[in-house]
Amino acid sequence: MKSIFDKVKLHNGVEMPVLGLGVYKVEEGTQIEETIHSALDYGYRLIDTASFYQNEDGVGRAIRNSSIPREELFITTKVWNSEQGYDNTLRAFDESMERLGLEYLDLYLVHWPVKGMYLQTWRALEKLYKEGRVKAIGVSNFKIHHLQDLLSHCVERPVINQVELHPLLAQTELRNFCRQNEIKVEAWSPLSRGRFLDEPVLGSISDRHGKTPAQVILRWHLQHEIIPIPKSVTTSRLKENAEVFDFKLSQQEMAEIDGLNKDQRFGADPDHIDF
Ligand code: NDP
Numbered sequence: 001m002k003s004i005f006d007k008v009k010l011h012n013g014v015e016m017p018v019l020g021l022g023v024y025k026v027e028e029g030t031q032i033e034e035t036i037h038s039a040l041d042y043g044y045r046l047i048d049t050a051s052f053y054q055n056e057d058g059v060g061r062a063i064r065n066s067s068i069p070r071e072e073l074f075i076t077t078k079v080w081n082s083e084q085g086y087d088n089t090l091r092a093f094d095e096s097m098e099r100l101g102l103e104y105l106d107l108y109l110v111h112w113p114v115k116g117m118y119l120q121t122w123r124a125l126e127k128l129y130k131e132g133r134v135k136a137i138g139v140s141n142f143k144i145h146h147l148q149d150l151l152s153h154c155v156e157r158p159v160i161n162q163v164e165l166h167p168l169l170a171q172t173e174l175r176n177f178c179r180q181n182e183i184k185v186e187a188w189s190p191l192s193r194g195r196f197l198d199e200p201v202l203g204s205i206s207d208r209h210g211k212t213p214a215q216v217i218l219r220w221h222l223q224h225e226i227i228p229i230p231k232s233v234t235t236s237r238l239k240e241n242a243e244v245f246d247f248k249l250s251q252q253e254m255a256e257i258d259g260l261n262k263d264q265r266f267g268a269d270p271d272h273i274d275f
Pocket residue numbers: 021022023024025048049111140141162163187188189190191192193194197214215229230231232233234237238240241267
């Protein structure tokens with residue numbers, strides 16, 4: 001991995017950037033537009049939004065006002081929990097596309113595995129995929145048992161599983177399962193929202209490379225072939241998070257960061273969602 005323009009090939013042949021920008025909690029209006037403009041200037045091409053984030057309109061405006069050709073961008077959005085089910089998902093997709101102002105979407109994800117619903121939701125994603133309205137379909141917050149259930153019922157297999165993942169929650173078993181099934185893993189909260197950037201192990205590794213702890217964590221994701229989507233509304237951090245292609249962690253350093261894992265979730269457990 002040499003540049004932010006590098007791509008990873010999904011099992012259906014579609015190529016996706018190796019790192020992206022997450023926009024949860026980026027405010028609709030000038031904040032989302034300015035954030036995306038800065039990000040595009042620093043080379044980000046993957047934008048991760050969701051109907052739940054209520055900023056799809058702004059994402060769409062920022063894309064239209066940029067000079068980057070549509071085919072160079074990779075836009076992800078997600079169907080929210082209350083929008084699941086076959087007909088509801090088809091409607092939610094149309095609404096998201098209307099807000100985004102796009103003719104096609106790059107990646108559509110099932111946001112959470114809502115019990116008793118996600119298989120019907122998936123059928124709707126398969127239809128949208130077959131119609132060419134979305135280039136790739138995937139899931140988010142699926143545990144191994146959710147994936148096993150989906151894989152035994154689906155026609156199209158998910159290309160991606162986007163889950164909470166950072167050094168304190170390394171998700172090794174899930175990552176292995178995904179690798180065996182050609183499902184790429186994308187990390188949400190890849191920096192754990194900055195909660196453990198003062199961890200001494202990260203400190204000494206970052207000093208050695210002249211990088212920040214956040215950059216070391218992002219590099220750890222990349223070297224594990226995990227796609228991180230860090231969020232920031234701060235220009236200097238957008239730049240910092242993109243500058244992770246000019247150094248390499250050794251096997252020893254990777255192992256030290258692997259050793260920080262505590263299976264510690266900060267977000268919701270997908271088996272116990274009540275939203
Ligand atoms: P992140 O781990 O990306 O952390 C974001 C926070 O860290 C912000 O407060 C940001 O501050 C701060 N930050 C960013 N860069 C740095 C840095 N270099 N140094 C110090 N602090 C930094 O967490 P998110 O939860 O936002 O996850 C990223 C994306 O993942 C989301 O935006 C969303 O797209 C997706 N996501 C998906 C979920 C799902 O269920 N599928 C759930 C949650 C997130 P500031 O902005 O003030 O600069």
